[in-house]
Amino acid sequence: MPAPMLSVEPLVRLWKGIVAGERLDERTLADMARSAADILEAQASSESITLSQAPKVEDYPFVHTLNVAVLSADLAKAIGWDRARQEEVAAAALLMDVGKLLLPQEILTKSGRLSDLEFEAIREHPADGARLLLAARAPDLAVAVAYEHHMRHDGGGYPDPGRASLDWKPAMASALCQIADCFDALRMHSPYHTGKDGVRVASVMRVETGRRFDPVLLDIFLDRISPKIAATRASLAALAAAAG
């Protein structure tokens, strides 16, 4: 198995290139998506996935994204999607928050409550991300997941392009990445809060079944994936080295 390549630096380069208007670096994205799925295979026998805590505040959005890619690929596998599809989902997860790079650093890494205005700014990142990814000629699935990953199962969330009248349901990949995203955001120590352990996160998320989250996907995630999470401070880079 090739050594997994999941670390912050290539992800930062990827996002910055997209924001600068460059064409997507497909090779780096594919390598990282493959690594996200490789980590699952490497850890399949141990029945546990090690996720990273962000070592530096400015790394938080990127480390979080790497974790979400691993979890999304694992959920895709758990619902029976083949390896190619798992990698497509991981690639979409790696890009879905690229619109956040347009936000001021103070908002991205602010500790404590965000103001209404700051929340409004954050709510722009799905549409901004989709627009940037379209311009960078990213895969269609990545554009869709960027746009839809904060849309709730019950029709709420953002952005809301008139979902009720359009009968707009997010793609399954978007619903799946949303679950992985929320799990890691609650679990990880971040600028916003102190991380919770996996059991506590699972019980918080279960309350939102059928509301925020697709109930079938959430059941599979909470039954089969979240129990495998070993919340340690080991970095993904160290994990990648061990797996390679």
Ligand SMILES: [Fe+2]
């Ligand atoms: Fe997001």
Ligand SMILES: [Fe+2]
């Ligand atoms: Fe997130």
